[in-house]
Amino acid sequence: MAIPMIELDRVAKHYGDQAAVADVSFDIEKGEFIALMGPSGCGKTTTLRMIAGLDQPTSGEIRLWGRRLNEDAPWERDAPLVWQSYALFPFLSVRKNVEFGLKQRGLPAAERRRKADEWMERLGIAGFAERGVDQLSGGQRQRVALARALALEPEMLLLDEPLSALDPHLRVRMQSELVRLHRELGITFICVTHSHSEAFAMADRVVIMNEGRVQQVGAPRDIYRRAANRFVAEFVGGNNLFAGTASSAGTRLRVDGPFGTALAPRPAEFTFQDGDAVTLVVAADRIELAPAPMGADNEVEGRVVTLDFVGSSVTVFLETAGGAELRIQQSLSQIENTPLSPGQTITARWSQDVGFFLSS
Amino acid sequence: MAALRRILLIAYTALLFAFIFAPIVSTIVFSFNADRFPSLPWGGFSLQWYAAIFNDATIQRGLVNSLIVAGVTCVIATFLGFSAAYIDYRYRFLGKSVYLALAALPPTVPVVILGVALLTFEGRIGLSGTLTGIIVGHVVLSTPFAMALVRMRLADLDPDIERAAWNLGATPWATMFGVIVPFCLPAIFAAIFLTAAVSFDEFMIAWFVSGVNETLPVRVLAMLQGQVSPRINAIGAIVFAVSITLIVFAQVLLGSIAGRAARRKG
Structure with missing residues (x-):
């Protein structure tokens, strides 16, 4: 080399x-x-x-x-x-x-x-x-x-x-x-x-x-x-860090925490035992909003706390029943047809493939 | 109201200047007086006292000595003052505040004491009674002024500038002569003029140390002890002209520094 x-x-x-x-x-x-x-x-x-x-x-x-x-x-x-x-x-x-x-x-x-x-x-x-x-x-x-x-x-x-x-x-x-x-x-x-x-x-x-x-x-x-x-996940911004407890779910890992329940791919670099405390990272722009749950995995219901507009993008802050905070970043055009106002309950969801775990 | 205050302020300032400069102005005026005694009415315009002092060998020698001493002193004092100020700008070290206090000390010591001390010390090392001896004394006295002027200038120099020069390939030596010295040049010239003025006017140290090599102020006192002559007025006028010229030069240079610093901040 x-x-x-x-x-x-x-x-x-x-x-x-x-x-x-x-x-x-x-x-x-x-x-x-x-x-x-x-x-x-x-x-x-x-x-x-x-x-x-x-x-x-x-x-x-x-x-x-x-x-x-x-x-x-x-x-x-x-x-x-x-x-x-x-x-x-x-x-x-x-x-x-x-x-x-x-x-x-x-x-x-x-x-x-x-x-x-x-x-x-x-x-x-x-x-x-x-x-x-x-x-x-x-x-x-x-x-x-x-x-x-x-x-x-x-x-x-x-x-x-x-x-x-x-x-x-x-x-x-x-x-x-x-x-x-x-x-x-x-x-x-x-x-x-x-x-x-x-x-x-x-x-x-x-x-x-x-x-x-x-x-x-x-x-x-x-x-x-x-x-x-x-540190990096928090410093670069735009990430959700979900704390929870791990359990096996086939090829995936299941996390239960104050935010709700989610599935994500098993990390290749390290292993978790059932019951270990883990942190799941989901990018804010990979989360979608829907008016109501559709009964699929990785759906979280939350109350809109506030909306933050920067240029043509908007960050929606949700609070779940368990007290966890979610941030969802969407372009203005994506949410045009979704009525959003503080206090309203809405569903956030994301694909099982986009989340990943922090090593410690 | 504001107009009244303005008028009062101007009148007050004018009075103050009149008070300060009246003796000097009368000295200058009477140096051109044809009469023997400085009294009114004026006896007519005359250059005889100037002619007299330029024919007096002791006064001439005093003037030459003063010019030599001031000329050498201002160069050495400015060099030392610049070096001391640069050390302060560039380095941080233990006891730096002590270093600065000591460097600024000499003008705060009563000159009589400085004069006696120099006489004793220079007597031992064989410098007493020489022009070199006077120069040493004047350098001690005037270096802190030079240091203060250069420090004031260096305080406006971005500390990154020197490193920026190194970063562009300038050795510390090239940086000194290509960046630091050119930047300090107005302050360096101001320091040269100011230290020359300090030395040219200085009496006490010169009186203690000079011996037979009298400087002009020492000669003036010797003359005053003998008789009061209108020649004193002529000498006074010349000394004043030289000093005020040096001070004005220094002031103009400092003004240009302050002006530029203000523009940069503004």
């Missing part, structure tokens, strides 16, 4: 007796768009900074093409970073900012100028070339930060919360622009974000972290459809 481009091998970073990163291992292939995602304080930014060499791992090894990278100084690495604060040089013009890295590499002035022009053009900031960076808007600064990093023509680009400081409509535009740049350049992008929508929209693979550890690595779809543990 070929060597991956970047390997993080049991990397940890301690500040005193605080572990910012406790134990992180994953690989990154050339040309991938990787998103590091997690709640604040999960160690994602520290991990990124260790790849850039701005923080030193306390233990473990970071390798680039199989070569240990730990001791390389940040200025010896080829891993330009787009900072959350942009960190543009305030006393330099846009052009000088973009040329900065090229100048450090000793490129002659004419070539620096040519490359800076090319990247400013590409990112749509050529019109501001001679302006000072404090005369630019947030979106323009972002582009300068990108041009400054990409002008080095690196084999990877690091991005720290690149969209967090932009207003919503700019964010969506920049998001698609990042995806386009990644596709055109073919280099590795490693992007730290706390936003699911950003991570899942842009990345080929997402690394979900919590409390300094990797919780799951996978393609966005896999993470949504098959959370590895309770």
